Amino acid sequence: MTLNLVVLALLDGVAYAALLFLVAVGLTLIFGVLGILNIAHGSLYAIGAYVTATLGQWLVAAGYNPWLTFPALVVAAVVVGVVLGGAIERLLLQRIYSKEPILQLLVTFAVFMILENLQRMIWGVQPYYMSEPLTLLGNVSVLGINYTAYQVLFLPLAAVAVLIGLRWFLRHTSMGAQILAVTEDREAATAIGINATRVYLMTFILGACFAALGGALATPTTSLVTGMGANMIVLSFAVAATAGLGQIEGAAISALMIGIARSFAVYLSPELEVIMPYLIMVLVLLVRPSGLFGRETVRKI
C-alpha cells in the first residue's frame, strides 16, 4: 500500500466517521445523562432523513434557491428532534425512569418498531433521494481521485462543529451546568433547585436532534430505504460501546477508528469491511470491558 492510498483511505474514513459520530453522539449523550439506551434513536435518524428529503425536494420543486437545502437540513433535524423526541420523553420515558433497565430498553425498542412502521406508511418503500447539497458543493480532486466536497469537507467540519459546540454548551452555559449536575447526582441537584425533569427533557430533545441531524446530513449521500434506522442504531451502538457509553469525546475517537479501519479494509482486505466495526468493538471490549474511556462505576458524560 503506497502513501497515496493511505491518504485516500484516510479521507474516506474521516468522511464516514463524521456521519457515524453525529449519530452516535446523541445516543451516548442520552445514555450518559438519562441512563437509557435509546433504540428509537435509529428511527429518529431515519425520520430526520426522510423529513429532510421531503422538505428539500419540495424546496427544489417549488423553484426556491437550491442553496436553501442547506438550512433545510438543520430545520428538518430540529423539527424532528423537538417534536418526536419531546413526545417520546414526555409521554413514555418520564414514566419509566425508576423501572428496570431491561424494561426501558424494551420500551424504546417498541417505539422503534412503531416508528419504523409509521415511516413506511408515510414514505412507502421506494428509495428516496435528495442530493442538492452534494451536487452544489461539487467535487475536489485529491491525488487524481475525485471526492465530493460535501463528504470530505462539509461533513467532517459539521462533526467538529457539533463536538466543539457540545463541549462549550456543557461547560459554559447554565443549562449545560445543570445537565452535568443532574448527571453527577440527580437528588443533590434537585435539592439545590435544579428542575431535573426539565433537564431530562432538554437532554433527550438535544440527543434526538443529533440523531435527526445525522439522518439529515446523510440524506444527500445515500438512498433512504426502509430499515436504514436499524442498520444505524447497531453501528452507532458499536461506536458508543467502543468509546464507553456516555463518553462524548470518546465517541468521536472511536467513530474515527471504526471509519478509518473500515476504509483501509476496502483497500487491504475487502472481506473484512463488513465486520470491521464489530471486530474493533470486540477487541476493545476484551481489553477494556467498559470501553476505551468508560469508567467502572462513576457515570459521567
Place this chain on the structure above:
Amino acid sequence: MFREREENKMHFTTTPFRRGPGSVAAALLLSSALTGGAALAQDKPAELNIGITTYSSGPASVFGVPARHAAEMLAEQLNARGGIDGVPVKLTFIDEGAGLETLLAEYRRLAEDVGVDVMFASISSGICNKIAPLAEDLEVLNFMWDCGTQKILEDDDYDYVFRTQANATPEVLAPLAYLLKTHPDFKTIAVVNQDYAWGRDSWQIFSEALKKERPDVEVVAELFPAFGAPDFSAEVSRLQALKPDVILSTSWGGDLDTFVRQAQQRGLFEQSTFVLALAESSLERLGDALPDGVIVAARGDHYFLHPERRDEPEFKQFTDDFKARTGSYPIYSVYHMAQAFAALEAAYDKAIETTGGWPDKDQVAEAMVGLEFQGFGRPLTVREDGQSVEAQLVGTTGTDPAYPFRVIKDIEIYDGGSLMPPVGTTSLDWISEFEPGTLDLEGKAYDPS
C-alpha cells in the same frame, strides 16, 4: 434427503392418491370425505385460493410492493374475465420481511388450515431454499415466482415445486454474453456486489464463465459491501485508483441506487464500463443519475418498452393500468408476478382439457411439466425439472426525450435455452466445460429506437 425424495417420487408414480407422512392432510381428506366433500370427485370450488409471499417490508419491498400491486390488479382483471374456468381467484399475502420463522408458520397455516390451491413463493432465494422442501412435504403446489438461486431445482427433485421464470444462471450469463460481444477488448474487471447469497452466487457464475471465455481478463477487485450499506465512498475511491475497464454489479434497490449516484457524482462512469445486471428495476428512480452507455439487464426479457411486445394493445394496456394504479412503470418483479398468474391459468386450462373436469392438485402439477405460457415477454416453457426457460433481454442505456429517465437501447434478446445447463446438470458443472466462444450467442438485436 435426495434418496428420500426419490422414494417419494416412486411412491407417487405407483399410487395415485399419495398422502404424505404428515397426517394432517390425510385427516382433512378423511373428514371432507366423511362429510361428503369433494376431495376426490373434484367439483368446481367456489374460489381458487392463491397464497403469495412477497416483501411488504424491508429493503426488498422495492420489488415486493410493486409485485403485490400487480397481483391485486391481475386478480381483479382475471376475475372480471370470469376467473379460471368460471372460478374466481382469491389472494392471501404473507410478508417475507416478517422473518423466516413467521413466514414458514404462515405458509404452513395457509397450506393446512386455509387449504390454498397454490402458493406463489417467494422473492428471496434464502426463503425459497426453505420453502421448496416444505411445499413438497405439505404437498402444496408452489410456484417460485421470483427467487433467483439456480440451486434448488438443480440439486433436488420436486413434484410440487416449479419456477415460472429463469434463474440466476441465464440472468447473469446474458449480460456477460452481451459484454463480451459489445466490449471484446476489456482486460480488467472489478465487482461490487451485496454481501449475501445473491451477490456471492451471481459473481461465482459470472466469474467462472468469464475465466473460461476470457482467461486473460484480470479481476482487480472483489468488493462485497454489507447488504443495505448506506455508503460506497471507499469502494468508489478504490475503483478510481484501480481504473478497471469494466465494473460489474448485480446489486439492486437502495444499494444499487446509492452506488450509482456516488459513482456518477465522482466521475467513475467516465472511466469504466458498467454492467448492472438488475438495473432495469432502478431506471425510473435513478432518473438522470444513471448515464448513457451502461449495460443493463432485467432478470428475463422484462421491459415496459419490450421491442417485440410494446405495440401490442394488451401489453400497452397492462403498462397503462399499472402506471395508473401505482404511479410507476412496471419493473421485472411485476412481470414475474404476471408470469406466475399466466402459468397458473395455462396449467389449469391444460389440466381441465386433459381431465375433462376440475383438476386436483396432482393433475395441475402434471400439467405444469412441458407447459407453455406467456406473460409480458416471450413465451416460456416449463422443463421436466420444473424450471422454466425464459428469454433474456440486455441492452445499453440511452436517452429518449419522451422519458425523464434512461431507456434501454441496443437491445439484444437471447433465447433462454442456450444460457442454461441441460436438465440434470448443475450450472457450475456446465460452466466448467465452457470454451472461449461458448457465449457467442446469436441474440435478436434491435436498433436503437
